Amino acid sequence: MRPLVVGNWKMNGLAEQLSEIEAMAISVKATLPSVDALICLPATLIAQAVLMATGRIAIGGEDCSAEICGAFTGDISAEMLMDAGAHAVIVGHSERRQQHAETDAVVAAKANAARRAGLLAIICIGETHSQRLAGTALSVCARQITGSVPEGMTASNTVIGYEPLWAIGSDEVPTHSQIMQMHAHIRACLTQRLGAEGQKVRILYGGSVKPSSADAILRLPQVGGVLVGGASLKAADFLAICRAAPLAPAHTPTRPKEQRR
Numbered sequence: 626m627r628p629l630v631v632g633n634w635k636m637n638g639l640a641e642q643l644s645e646i647e648a649m650a651i652s653v654k655a656t657l658p659s660v661d662a663l664i665c666l667p668a669t670l671i672a673q674a675v676l677m678a679t680g681r682i683a684i685g686g687e688d689c690s691a692e693i694c695g696a697f698t699g700d701i702s703a704e705m706l707m708d709a710g711a712h713a714v715i716v717g718h719s720e721r722r723q724q725h726a727e728t729d730a731v732v733a734a735k736a737n738a739a740r741r742a743g744l745l746a747i748i749c750i751g752e753t754h755s756q757r758l759a760g761t762a763l764s765v766c767a768r769q770i771t772g773s774v775p776e777g778m779t780a781s782n783t784v785i786g787y788e789p790l791w792a793i794g795s796d797e798v799p800t801h802s803q804i805m806q807m808h809a810h811i812r813a814c815l816t817q818r819l820g821a822e823g824q825k826v827r828i829l830y831g832g833s834v835k836p837s838s839a840d841a842i843l844r845l846p847q848v849g850g851v852l853v854g855g856a857s858l859k860a861a862d863f864l865a866i867c868r869a870a871p872l873a874p875a876h877t878p879t880r881p882k883e884q885r886r
């Protein structure tokens with residue numbers, strides 16, 4: 626499976642930081658033909674970033690509404706992200722779940738909206754520290770998959786981001802055996818939910834991924850890529866993480882957007 630490296634800029638970035646996207650785009654395809662790179666940005670930057678990325682790096686949103694259009698002041702639909710040139714959208718990031726009280730049902734509705742618009746949905750799940758300590762991490766993530774991944778999603782429109790909440794922005798990373806155990810568990814849950822497609826969905830690890838830790842994480846079984854917050858803000862760090870991805874045969878990935886045409 627071709628590794629996918631996703632950056633998440635969160636609420637960071639003004640127009641002047643788009644030079645980082647330009648720098649990433651210049652290097653990523655020339656030197657790394659076997660990695661899929663995607664940067665998810667604040668909606669204000671998407672259209673400009675798409676121009677700067679010149680198709681070498683895909684651009685995505687960080688959230689979307691479940692609705693298509695209408696009286697939802699301040700919200701942005703998946704169709705609007707698509708219209709701005711986005712290929713993907715993160716849904717159910719733990720910061721959205723926690724700060725905006727998004728439930729699994731809300732996340733599933735947003736994932737459905739992404740599918741409707743032709744965007745790749747990056748559906749995030751992950752346990753809190755107290756759930757990890759209580760020994761319920763596996764069951765929490767299983768429940769989140771059942772609740773947040775709509776039936777009928779496929780490997781071409783869905784990616785799972787496993788991000789233990791205690792690892793996000795903390796410099797604390799789970800052990801490799803914890804990551805392997807959870808990714809194998811997520812694979813089993815996806816297969817149960819999506820059948821054969823569940824075998825092919827990429828599962829990303831996220832939470833304090835740095836250039837120094839990416840290499841070993843990207844080589845673990847069932848890790849199909851990484852979801853990177855802080856270290857995606859600078860082209861040098863993001864590219865170093867991309868370079869850590871194990872070599873896979875180069876091919877042109879088909880994205881939902883292209884499939885619709």
Ligand code: PGA
Pocket residue numbers: 633788792793794795831832833834852853854855856
């Ligand atoms: P981090 O964030 O890499 O800064 O820990 C990851 C995320 O929240 O997606």
